[in-house]
Amino acid sequence: MFVSLLRLYCNKVDLIVKLVGYATSILMPILAFVVSFEVFSRYFLNRPTVWAFDLSLFLFGYIAILGGALAHQKKGHITVDILYKKVSHRTRCVFDVISFSLGIFFLVLIVYVCFDKYQDAINFGTRRQSEWAPLMHHFWLMTIFSCSLFILQLARDIISNAFFLMTGEQLVMEKGLEISCTKAENNDGN
Amino acid sequence: GIAANDASAAKYNWRFANLYGRGTAFGALYEQLGRDIERLSNGEIKVQVLYSGEGVGTSGLFGAVKSGLITMAASFQSMHAGEFPAGIVEIGLPGGTDDTDELYSLFHEKGWNPILQKAYGEHGLVPLEQYIQPPVYVLTKTPINSIEDFKGLKIRAPGAYGKFLRNLGASPVSLAWGEIYTSLATGVIDGAIGSNMIDHRDGNHVEVATYMYPLPLAGAQVLSMLVNQKAWNKLSDDLKTAVMEATVLHAKNQLEKSREWEAEAVAEMQEKGMKWSPEPSESDKLAWKKAGETLWDEYAAADKYSKQLIDILKKN
Amino acid sequence: MGIEALTVILLGCIFIFFALGAPVGLALGGIAMGVGYFTWGDAVFNVIPTTIESTYFSFILLAIPLYIYMGQFFTKSGIGDAMFDASQMVIGKIKGSLAISVIVVCSMIGAMVGIIGAGIMTSGSIALKPMLDRGYDERLALGVIMAGGALGILIPPSIPMIMFAAATHNSIGKMFIGAMMPALLTVSLLIAYVIISCKINPKKAPILDSDTANQKRPLGEKLSVARDGFLAMLLIVVVLGSIITGIATPTESGAIGVVGAILLSIIFKRFKVKMFLNVGLQTSMLVSVAMWIIFGASVFSNFHLLMGVQSMVSDFALNLNLPPLMIIIMFQVIMLLLGFIIDEFIIVLMCAPLFTPIAVSLGYDPIWFGVLMILNILIAVQTPPYGFALFYLKGIAPQGVGMGTIYRSVLPFITVNLIVLITCMLFPQIILWLPTKIMG
Numbered sequence A: 001m002f003v004s005l006l007r008l009y010c011n012k013v014d015l016i017v018k019l020v021g022y023a024t025s026i027l028m029p030i031l032a033f034v035v036s037f038e039v040f041s042r043y044f045l046n047r048p049t050v051w052a053f054d055l056s057l058f059l060f061g062y063i064a065i066l067g068g069a070l071a072h073q074k075k076g077h078i079t080v081d082i083l084y085k086k087v088s089h090r091t092r093c094v095f096d097v098i099s100f101s102l103g104i105f106f107l108v109l110i111v112y113v114c115f116d117k118y119q120d121a122i123n124f125g126t127r128r129q130s131e132w133a134p135l136m137h138h139f140w141l142m143t144i145f146s147c148s149l150f151i152l153q154l155a156r157d158i159i160s161n162a163f164f165l166m167t168g169e170q171l172v173m174e175k176g177l178e179i180s181c182t183k184a185e186n187n188d189g190n
Numbered sequence B: 001g002i003a004a005n006d007a008s009a010a011k012y013n014w015r016f017a018n019l020y021g022r023g024t025a026f027g028a029l030y031e032q033l034g035r036d037i038e039r040l041s042n043g044e045i046k047v048q049v050l051y052s053g054e055g056v057g058t059s060g061l062f063g064a065v066k067s068g069l070i071t072m073a074a075s076f077q078s079m080h081a082g083e084f085p086a087g088i089v090e091i092g093l094p095g096g097t098d099d100t101d102e103l104y105s106l107f108h109e110k111g112w113n114p115i116l117q118k119a120y121g122e123h124g125l126v127p128l129e130q131y132i133q134p135p136v137y138v139l140t141k142t143p144i145n146s147i148e149d150f151k152g153l154k155i156r157a158p159g160a161y162g163k164f165l166r167n168l169g170a171s172p173v174s175l176a177w178g179e180i181y182t183s184l185a186t187g188v189i190d191g192a193i194g195s196n197m198i199d200h201r202d203g204n205h206v207e208v209a210t211y212m213y214p215l216p217l218a219g220a221q222v223l224s225m226l227v228n229q230k231a232w233n234k235l236s237d238d239l240k241t242a243v244m245e246a247t248v249l250h251a252k253n254q255l256e257k258s259r260e261w262e263a264e265a266v267a268e269m270q271e272k273g274m275k276w277s278p279e280p281s282e283s284d285k286l287a288w289k290k291a292g293e294t295l296w297d298e299y300a301a302a303d304k305y306s307k308q309l310i311d312i313l314k315k316n
Numbered sequence C: 001m002g003i004e005a006l007t008v009i010l011l012g013c014i015f016i017f018f019a020l021g022a023p024v025g026l027a028l029g030g031i032a033m034g035v036g037y038f039t040w041g042d043a044v045f046n047v048i049p050t051t052i053e054s055t056y057f058s059f060i061l062l063a064i065p066l067y068i069y070m071g072q073f074f075t076k077s078g079i080g081d082a083m084f085d086a087s088q089m090v091i092g093k094i095k096g097s098l099a100i101s102v103i104v105v106c107s108m109i110g111a112m113v114g115i116i117g118a119g120i121m122t123s124g125s126i127a128l129k130p131m132l133d134r135g136y137d138e139r140l141a142l143g144v145i146m147a148g149g150a151l152g153i154l155i156p157p158s159i160p161m162i163m164f165a166a167a168t169h170n171s172i173g174k175m176f177i178g179a180m181m182p183a184l185l186t187v188s189l190l191i192a193y194v195i196i197s198c199k200i201n202p203k204k205a206p207i208l209d210s211d212t213a214n215q216k217r218p219l220g221e222k223l224s225v226a227r228d229g230f231l232a233m234l235l236i237v238v239v240l241g242s243i244i245t246g247i248a249t250p251t252e253s254g255a256i257g258v259v260g261a262i263l264l265s266i267i268f269k270r271f272k273v274k275m276f277l278n279v280g281l282q283t284s285m286l287v288s289v290a291m292w293i294i295f296g297a298s299v300f301s302n303f304h305l306l307m308g309v310q311s312m313v314s315d316f317a318l319n320l321n322l323p324p325l326m327i328i329i330m331f332q333v334i335m336l337l338l339g340f341i342i343d344e345f346i347i348v349l350m351c352a353p354l355f356t357p358i359a360v361s362l363g364y365d366p367i368w369f370g371v372l373m374i375l376n377i378l379i380a381v382q383t384p385p386y387g388f389a390l391f392y393l394k395g396i397a398p399q400g401v402g403m404g405t406i407y408r409s410v411l412p413f414i415t416v417n418l419i420v421l422i423t424c425m426l427f428p429q430i431i432l433w434l435p436t437k438i439m440g
């Protein structure tokens, strides 16, 4: 029962993170469009927009921050994996539990301080300092949401690693990991 | 010796951030202010001066003092227009005066200071003595023979300055500071404003754009010096007076030195080929002034403290 | 605690968590905040929001998503392949020819972007896969991308150069022109290295049957390969042209490249919705990876700076009692060491105003000193164990390429950069000749 709850948690988190990450990627073409439109409007119509500058920066921030959790799920984040690659799977699990805990610590802090920023932005109606002056609060809300998602993903990995350490069995099928491990070993053989 | 080692001697350790680079002439003025605070407080307040890029970004100063990350900041209000709109009025709306005595009386006698204290107070900030820096000028690639020539020009000008230039028929463009040079060189933009003449010089803009328009966008810039309220309230009255005294000294230094350095910067730029656009006609001067005045109402409508400040401005 | 002790503790923590294989960005941020809490208290957490604002609201860094996006379209749509197929048809018989083409393409990308992150990740997107597909030695391929992508700050436009010139009141034009000869020297030496190392070890750069076959194809097919390659090349020229003619800023031109790449893939009949979505996903992941590192590292360096590490560096630099050339060499060593903990922009912001007046007072030319600084930063950011260029490269490398492989891959190329640095240090005319001739 408890184990299936854990499994349910892991699968749900994987799914939510994936959905959010995929949805975020739709912002990429929008960002490219906004920037090209500014160039077009400025050069060909001689009418620079007031909004493209801030809008493109917002999109940039949304893409970069929201994508963090999915990038982790896909093992995309950069690590210095020299020792990591040389140790056993068990040891890796221990390593991961330690380093993901540090990650959660940092992300919890981000959520905590950004919540202050969010409240402050609501209270004072904080805007960007540009001529267009869009409101800022949604950006902090997005950061809180992204980092919470990232925390859930890291917690999910800690749970599955701890489960493996205690029982010697995989909690959920770790497709991505298996692939990346075999690939890694092939490369080391070169 | 660094701050943390000497900390035992001082009662208060302050981090004081400014917008200038380490080793620059303006940077030295803030360094001096830090030393004056230490001296006048008999060493009870120890000041660590932080320069541009040293821990807090230029647009983050306001938030950093507010949160207590740094204790004190010499900020640039335009950078914080979104957090503190009244700062735009404080620094000097386009079309404002350049008479330093008049500015002084505006703050100290005609009622600006109490309003600003209240406005900054809401953010947990205490404003110290303001200081005056030289005005904002616009540099263009082609000469401006009449004010009509601004029509259709793409000029890098943030916030209020952008609105002012739009009133003249120009198109304000938003760009990162680091891209101004290349953008002027290739013609992405036809001109740019700098936060003052020294900024134009440091940015090497005259290498790629020659003509400086003789009328400044705002007569003078009144910059604020902010302290975190919690840190301020910890000080005894004597120490508060000491810090105030140091900032009054600093304001005098700024006024003297910044004029001198502005003149130097202009001379250096002229040596490198900078030219003034022809002296504007009387009607151009009038149009210039008008372009600024319509902004007053716009800014007054946007924020209650801005309105109170502008009301006083209009009365005089 | 003194700043020296604090620095030792911070570096110790970095060493431990990097060894554990922690995600670099999260680890740097977490370490700074953890250590910060014990030395400063909870006020240190306020580093986070100001760093978020300065990182994500930087228009300069916006080049990173736009150029990666362009690069990804190049690869996934086959435009990049078309370009390299064509170049292979011409010079395919030369050993290491593809790597040479890649270096040339990287130089062009260097002429578009002004920051290292965009340089490496764009070059990597466009050119890494073609080399690996053709069986190139992994380390050679990675090293070429690293060295070529880093040209982004050596070939104008260059943001660190603009920052140097502004901080020291020097001419940006002279800096840009002064860096030309060192850039040319670097590119030539890189090509020479590729040719020589492939001569010595031909396995590094196999000549594929498909390329040989390409050369034996009938003229009609050859022409179509040439046409595709020409169109792909034209896109790069258009992006470069949009910068030079003032249509767009270097940052914005990345978006023009994206639009162009979409149009080209439609012309090549390779545009598919699935490809389009996949490219967007790939890009947003890469952007996220790059930005989480930049953010975490900025939290770390902002904390370190607020604690006063710059005073430690400046005290040390100002009290050097050495002969002039030794001081210059010491400066270079300090900057290389700083490359262990901070990024390219902060190195310039910190060191340019600090070191340049001393160099000038010793009788050295500031432009020469500035270009040396840029060359130095190039090396600093790609020197193991800690360097942004290394992280970007790992981000763009195929999954499974370990950091160990990356560390080893960059060594010969760092040597090339070091040779350029030392040559320019010993023969200042390499830097100064051109600006003096052109700008007087």
Ligand code: NA
Pocket (backbone or CB within 6 Å): C109, C110, C111, C112, C113, C114, C115, C151, C152, C153, C154, C155, C156, C157, C158
């Ligand atoms: Na470049």
Ligand code: NA
Pocket (backbone or CB within 6 Å): C336, C339, C340, C379, C380, C381, C382, C383, C384, C385, C386, C387
């Ligand atoms: Na390094």
